[in-house]
Amino acid sequence: MSKALTTLLLALLGSLRDLLPIILVILFFQFAVLKQPLPDVGQILLGVVFVVLGLTFFIHGLEQGLFPIGESMATSFARKGSLFWLIAFAFALGFGTTVAEPALIAVAAEAAAVAAEGGMIESSESAREDYASGLRYTVAFSVGLAIVIGVIRILRGWPVQWLIIGGYVLVVIMTMFAPREIIGIAYDSGGVTTSTITVPLVTALGVGLASSIRGRNPMIDGFGLIAFASLTPMIFVMAYGMLI
Amino acid sequence: MDILNAIWTTTLATVNDVLPIAAIIFGFQFAVLRQKPANLRAILFGFVWVLVGLSLFLLGLEWCLFPLGRLMAEQLTDPVFIQSTLDAGETAADIAWDNYYWVYIFAFMIGFSTTIAEPSLIAVAIKANQVSAGTIGVWGLRLAVALGVAVGISLGCYRIVVGDPIHWYIISGYVLVVLQTMIAPKMIIPLAYDSGGVTTSTVTVPLVAALGLGLSETVPGRNPLIDGFGLIAFASLFPIISVMTYAQLSELRAGMARRRRMKARSSA
Numbered sequence: 001m002s003k004a005l006t007t008l009l010l011a012l013l014g015s016l017r018d019l020l021p022i023i024l025v026i027l028f029f030q031f032a033v034l035k036q037p038l039p040d041v042g043q044i045l046l047g048v049v050f051v052v053l054g055l056t057f058f059i060h061g062l063e064q065g066l067f068p069i070g071e072s073m074a075t076s077f078a079r080k081g082s083l084f085w086l087i088a089f090a091f092a093l094g095f096g097t098t099v100a101e102p103a104l105i106a107v108a109a110e111a112a113a114v115a116a117e118g119g120m121i122e123s124s125e126s127a128r129e130d131y132a133s134g135l136r137y138t139v140a141f142s143v144g145l146a147i148v149i150g151v152i153r154i155l156r157g158w159p160v161q162w163l164i165i166g167g168y169v170l171v172v173i174m175t176m177f178a179p180r181e182i183i184g185i186a187y188d189s190g191g192v193t194t195s196t197i198t199v200p201l202v203t204a205l206g207v208g209l210a211s212s213i214r215g216r217n218p219m220i221d222g223f224g225l226i227a228f229a230s231l232t233p234m235i236f237v238m239a240y241g242m243l244i
Numbered sequence: 245m246d247i248l249n250a251i252w253t254t255t256l257a258t259v260n261d262v263l264p265i266a267a268i269i270f271g272f273q274f275a276v277l278r279q280k281p282a283n284l285r286a287i288l289f290g291f292v293w294v295l296v297g298l299s300l301f302l303l304g305l306e307w308c309l310f311p312l313g314r315l316m317a318e319q320l321t322d323p324v325f326i327q328s329t330l331d332a333g334e335t336a337a338d339i340a341w342d343n344y345y346w347v348y349i350f351a352f353m354i355g356f357s358t359t360i361a362e363p364s365l366i367a368v369a370i371k372a373n374q375v376s377a378g379t380i381g382v383w384g385l386r387l388a389v390a391l392g393v394a395v396g397i398s399l400g401c402y403r404i405v406v407g408d409p410i411h412w413y414i415i416s417g418y419v420l421v422v423l424q425t426m427i428a429p430k431m432i433i434p435l436a437y438d439s440g441g442v443t444t445s446t447v448t449v450p451l452v453a454a455l456g457l458g459l460s461e462t463v464p465g466r467n468p469l470i471d472g473f474g475l476i477a478f479a480s481l482f483p484i485i486s487v488m489t490y491a492q493l494s495e496l497r498a499g500m501a502r503r504r505r506m507k508a509r510s511s512a
Contacts, residue, residue: 018366021357022309022447028353029316033346034325038312047308054301057293058363065290067371069269069281076277089272096264102257103449114470160434161425168418175411184410184473191476192449194441196298197265199364203371203438218375219431226368227437230480 008056015055023048062200070204071211078212083155090151093202094229095144103192104139108132111185111237118181120244135240142236143193146228147202153224154209157216160224167231174238182241189237190230202226251303258299266291301363302446309447313354314454320347321458341405344459348398351455355397355479358448359390368442372435380435384490389439392486393479397452400478404459407466410474417481424488432491439487440480449476 030036038044077086098104112121112128112135121127153163175183194202202225210222273281281287319325321344329343359365369382403413425433452475460471 018361021360022354025350025353025357026309026312026316029320029350030312033350034316034319044308044312047304047306050300050304050307051309052304054297054299054304055361055363057297058301059297059366061290061293061295061297062363062367063290063370065287065292065294066367068283068290069273069287072281073269073273073277076273076279080277085272085276089268089276092268092272093265096268100260100264102261110473160437164437165422165425168422172411172415172418175415181470184470184477187410187414187477188473188475191441191443191480194364195261196364196446197262197294199442200367200371201265201269203368207371207375217431219372220434222375222434223372223438224434225438226441227434230441 011056011060012052015052015059018055019048019051058196066197066200067204070201071208074205074208075212078209086151087148090147090205091144093144093198093205094147095140097195097198097201098143098193099136099140101193101195103195104136104189105132107185107189107192108135108139111135111182114181114185115241115244118179120179120181120241131244134244135237138236138240139189139193139233142232143229146232147225149232150206150225150228151209153228154206154216154221155213157221160227164224164227164231167228167235171231171234171238174235174242177242178238179241182238186234186237186241189233193233194226194229198229199226202229250306251299254303254306255295255299258295258302261298262291262295298363298446305447305450310450313451316350317451317455317458320350321455321462323462326462341402344401344405347401347405347455347459351398351401352394354451354455355448356390356394358451359393359443359483360386362443362447364442364446365389365439368435368438376431380432384494385435385439385487388486388490389443389483392439392483393443393448395486396478396480396482397455397475399482400475401455401459403474403478404456404466404471405463407463407471410477414477414481417485421481421484421488424485424492427492428488429491429495432488436484436487436491440484443479443483448479452476452479 027038030038073089077089080086109128109132112132115121115131116123116128121131149163153160178186203223206225207218207222210216210218210220216222273279325346326339326343329346330339365386366382369380369385372380372385373382399413403410428436453472456475457468457472460466460468463471466472
């Protein structure tokens with residue numbers, strides 16, 4: 001029991017160390033630059049305690065739950081040998097985790113506001129909502145597609161850089177033709193799609209898949225799924241902006 | 245009562261986040277793979293830990309760090325604060341890009357420190373460390389990524405202040421990534437590309453978005469709807485460059501150590 005307690009204590013200290021930089025930056029700017037007192041010290045301290053506990057629990061759950069299930073599923077799929085179901089799973093994982101992502105919902109709503117201001121769509125409530133939900137499904141589809149492409153890449157052992165560089169070239173070409181208002185949002189959408197729960201799962205899936213296929217190196221072939229998931233939304237959002 | 249209410253809403257939101265993922269995972273596990281994972285109990289408990297941990301984490305951030313961070317972003321980009329950095333005798337018309345120096349410093353420091361605390365980056369760093377059998381250090385990777393985000397966000401703020409079009413920056417970044425890909429160690433390339441996407445999730449996005457929005461509202465001639473975006477894009481591009489640089493530097497150092505050893509051996 002005392003061993004478990006020590007582990008927990010060490011983990012808590014680790015989380016505290018991870019958060020220390022943010023706390024220092026905020027204190028420094030509050031006192032040295034803006035020269036203002038801290039509002040509501042009690043609530044802030046409670047918040048810090050929550051963040052430290054939360055980070056510790058999350059990482060524990062990561063190692064107990066998310067990593068093992070991702071890897072065990074990757075091995076099972078490799079053993080089953082059904083390409084169809086593996087691809088269906090990859091798409092479902094990408095699409096399902098993105099479509100409900102709060103950051104994406106926020107970005108889609110802002111994009112609709114931009115489009116309405118730019119005169120691309122009518123400035124009515126329903127037109128904006130249609131635009132935002134269309135954009136959300138577009139991005140979710142593109143993330144699903146990205147994971148599928150990434151999984152096929154792992155199976156075939158293609159080098160990741162050619163696909164990514166090809167994607168960059170596509171982004172650059174589309175930037176020239178896309179409406180100017182949509183470009184910033186499109187570039188941002190690549191970063192917001194991959195949530196805290198998706199990243200560990202997708203990473204474990206890729207690494208697990210690469211370890212269970214003969215001739216693949218988990219380091220070279222296992223990583224790269226997230227890179228696809230942050231590239232395709234840029235392309236699809238610009239395409240969406242061009243078509244509508 | 246307020247606190248209980250907040251706990252309830254945040255937990256509900258996290259459950260909403262986790263539920264579709266859990267449904268997909270367990271749906272495929274039982275309907276398609278049709279087998280029980282070896283340690284189902286531990287895995288289910290792991291999911292509960294993730295749920296509880298993420299809720300507490302988000303709740304704590306929402307209580308202490310986000311309001312303060314947002315307030316700071318607003319105050320640092322406030323015209324009154326910017327004018328206080330002017331020398332005597334200068335007027336508001338003399339504000340140039342270098343009067344925003346506190347904004348750049350804040351952007352750098354907040355980018356760095358939020359990335360260090362980013363849970364998904366910790367996850368990827370743990371995995372990379374395991375897979376590379378320790379060659380890639382957890383801290384080495386995290387520091388490299390954090391430095392990349394810090395530089396990216398400060399540069400992004402500079403772009404908003406001077407008003408350059410975003411695509412020239414991003415496209416030059418791409419060119420740099422492509423060139424670096426040719427000479428970087430092969431092993432790091434996929435991980436470097438991945439680190440662009442993992443940096444920007446729960447902690448970084450809300451603070452950085454507030455900074456971009458505040459800045460584009462303050463600087464004359466900027467439209468928050470158009471210029472407020474783009475900081476995230478900078479934060480996902482620069483870590484790719486910094487992680488590859490980190491790998492190149494470690495390789496260089498290992499090579500130098502090897503040469504020194506060989507020299508020592510041949511002279512002995």
